[in-house]
Amino acid sequence: MINKFCSSVEEAIAQITDGSRVMIGGFGPSGQPTELIDALIAHGAKDLTIINNNAGNGDTGLAALLKMKRVRKIICSFPRQADSYVFDDLYRKGEIELELVPQGNLAxxxxxxxxxxxxxxxxxxxxxxxxxxxxxxxxxxxxxxxxxxIKADYALIRADRADRWGNLTYRKAARNFNPIMATAATTTIVQVRELVQLGELDPEAIVTPGIFVKHVVCTGEDVK
Structure with a gap:
């Protein structure tokens, strides 16, 4: 029986190793898989190459991962903004490599x-x-x-709902980079708001088919 549900974010993230290329979904905070990023920080993998639209906001999510100096290189389209001070400091000190890619080209x-x-x-x-x-x-x-x-070893993405086969739906602007990243990584790990039984997702609403998804973890409501 195919069942891609994981019991915890720690279990979902455990396989990521030092030196991995990791895509992280989101457009700024919108659609960013914050709980998976926090689990990655706790996991301790380092020397990572991160592919993301920007380079973190404030001190949370991706910025927190950068602050822990776990990232060797970041590939993004929008590294600097008012609250990107973590990246700014690392870059000015020569402690992180940047590959700048125009946003349309990145997508x-x-x-x-x-x-x-x-x-x-x-x-x-x-x-x-x-x-x-x-x-x-x-x-x-x-x-x-x-x-x-641009390929990756892992994609950490955020969706709204998933069934146990890994079929995904998204919520409004949180969709952004997540669906394309799901297809471009060897292993896609997803955090969702809600897990549902097979058949509960409208097939016309499924954006990412489960064939692209390896692991799903619920960080909101539990499965019905």
């Missing part, structure tokens, strides 16, 4: 990884410092840069 590179696309061309960044050392090509009179997929 499409993650999606390409999940779709099995070897590479694609994008005009974003052409003529800027981001184009240095990157293959370019003129297509139909416009200049493009080659972009390669």
């Amino acid at each position: 499409e590179r993650i999606r390409a990884a999940g779709a099995g696309i070897g590479a694609f061309f994008s005009p974003t960044g052409y003529g800027s410092p981001l184009a240095e050392g990157v293959e370019s090509r003129e297509i139909d009179g416009r200049n493009y840069l080659i972009q390669y997929p």
Whole structure:
């Protein structure tokens, strides 16, 4: 019987090892799997490469992971904002590496990884410092840069509801990067608000099919 439910966030996160590439869903705090991040901090894995839209807010969630100096490199599109002081301090001290990727390219590179696309061309960044050392090509009179997929060993994402097969639904803006990250990692670990029985999710509302999900842990209501 397929059952992807885990009894705790600790169990769900236990397999992550030092040096792993980890995608973390969310757009700022919206849709961020905070409980999974807290479990990752307690777990102690270090020397991580993190793929996320930004570089943390305040002192919680992703920022807390950075503050513990568990992250060697971050790949993101929006590293600096009013409350990104943890990242700012680490970066200025040379204690974290940054790979800056325009947001549209970041989303499409993650999606390409999940779709099995070897590479694609994008005009974003052409003529800027981001184009240095990157293959370019003129297509139909416009200049493009080659972009390669971004893959990860693990994806930590947040959804709204899940059944035991790992089928997922999302809530409004919390959907953001979570569905594409679920497809682009070897192992996808999900925290949800509610666990439900098979058949309770409307098939038309399922965004992420369970084939992409390895582990699900409930951090809200218990299964009915």
